[in-house]
Amino acid sequence: MKKKNKTITIDGIDKKILRALMQDARTPILEIARNVGISGAAIHQRLRKLEKSKLISGSKFIINPKVLGYSTLAFVGIYLDKVALTDDVVRALKRIPEVIECHYTTGNYNIFVKLLCLNNAHLMQLITKDIQTITGVLRTESLISLDQPFERQIHI
Numbered sequence: 001m002k003k004k005n006k007t008i009t010i011d012g013i014d015k016k017i018l019r020a021l022m023q024d025a026r027t028p029i030l031e032i033a034r035n036v037g038i039s040g041a042a043i044h045q046r047l048r049k050l051e052k053s054k055l056i057s058g059s060k061f062i063i064n065p066k067v068l069g070y071s072t073l074a075f076v077g078i079y080l081d082k083v084a085l086t087d088d089v090v091r092a093l094k095r096i097p098e099v100i101e102c103h104y105t106t107g108n109y110n111i112f113v114k115l116l117c118l119n120n121a122h123l124m125q126l127i128t129k130d131i132q133t134i135t136g137v138l139r140t141e142s143l144i145s146l147d148q149p150f151e152r153q154i155h156i
Contacts, residue, residue, distance in 0.1 A: 010156075029044065074144045075113070076142045077143075079139045082136060093134070099115055109141070120144070127142060
């Protein structure tokens, strides 16, 4: 039996709503309704439909880590000793607060993580004392981000 690829069709009004909220999730619904030309209740209905389809989920504030002193952003490729230990390694990585993303990958690494660190010394401590000591981690390779020219979501 074939699995159907679940997709949702969105129209121009949905796109206008999404673009407004992607630009600023705190935009009042009534302001969006005025700009789109439909009622606030219709906006709410469309948002419920988009949430139910799992196209959108919640909203969030974005914290600037540099203001908190986190000046080093790094990516660490993790090679595993045994692939059977993947779930245990991921659980251990999840307990390290500085690991802000974790990905299973193809290619050289088994796991690829994104870390926010106070500085290079903090990064070194995290790699050598926290990540490389996890049972199942064979070795790591790290890359330090010098700058992030842009970040964006998928175009709607």
